[in-house]
């Protein structure tokens with residue numbers, strides 16, 4: 001009888017706990033997520049800008065839950081969406097979205113803008129895009145807005161405990177150095193010197209991200225730039241990966257990893273995590289069939305050679321089954337390829353994630 005009373009008492013306490021936990025808004029509990037970078041991670045900021053770098057018309061978004069174009073450069077989910085899912089958070093809203101206010105701010109925000117690079121002169125042909133310096137100013141402005149909502153201390157904690165993703169560099173080659181045969185940057189720098197310059201500028205950006213409070217930052221290098229359908233179409237004789245862009249990615253990525261590890265040593269903590277986008281993509285690019293793709297050479301949506309010429313529009317060729325194509329448009333992976341990339345970010349070995357993968361990060365940070 002005593003036993004019954006005490007167990008009843010315990011269950012009252014447990015019930016009380018459950019009620020207390022349930023009354024905390026879930027947004028506060030999940031980890032915030034911030035995204036900076038280019039079209040690989042933009043989820044709609046460019047919809048609000050007068051730019052030609054946009055993905056807000058069909059068939060973009062054809063496999064998204066709403067089947068509508070959202071500004072993501074994908075047939076469905078993009079890499080940030082899948083990372084949000086992996087960490088148990090709602091998808092972040094684009095910073096420029098009018099819906100990003102009140103409690104929604106606590107989920108985080110996506111500041112990325114298609115077309116931008118490390119350098120300010122990258123992507124100038126797209127006119128009005130949010131360069132990285134401006135993305136970081138918006139991050140500061142965001143923090144002021146969150147402070148007004150939950151107080152400065154809570155806002156600081158939210159940022160310190162957040163996960164950050166930054167994806168830059170591809171456009172500094174594709175939409176700058178190699179944009180035209182004899183670009184201003186290629187006259188100024190030999191390729192190895194350009195890479196050194198990019199890394200030194202990227203370092204300043206990352207130091208700023210740290211100063212703004214970020215403490216866990218996934219940094220992706222550039223993918224196999226020469227292997228995207230656009231470059232195979234424009235630069236290669238027989239459809240092989242275009243050599244000069246492959247060389248560029250091959251120089252850039254190892255130096256990026258080295259720079260990140262140096263930064264971590266200086267800070268005395270594993271703040272920056274290198275995600276090896278080259279290898280993350282190259283596995284399914286070189287061996288598409290092993291991953292259930294019929295091709296990694298031909299884009300699902302496009303026209304001309306490898307469907308790699310021009311933009312993906314309603315007038316383009318469109319493949320009926322997006323799950324068997326590695327590339328959605330001439331430059332960007334399909335949702336299915338993004339899933340492979342993100343699952344490796346979550347559980348991959350040090351070959352892909354240095355010094356550790358996202359599941360290790362989540363386990364470590366949950367102990368704090």
Ligand SMILES: *[C@@H]1O[C@H](CO)[C@@H](O)[C@H](O)[C@H]1NC(C)=O
Pocket residue numbers: 119120133201
């Ligand atoms: C890019 O522009 C920003 C803002 O105008 C400036 O602070 C920064 O130094 C520039 N970066 C480079 C590499 O010139």
Ligand SMILES: *[C@@H]1O[C@H](CO)[C@@H](O)[C@H](O)[C@H]1NC(C)=O
Pocket residue numbers: 346347348349350353355356357359360
């Ligand atoms: C990555 O994740 C898996 C678990 O999913 C773990 O076994 C492995 O050791 C991790 N690797 C690194 C380098 O953190």
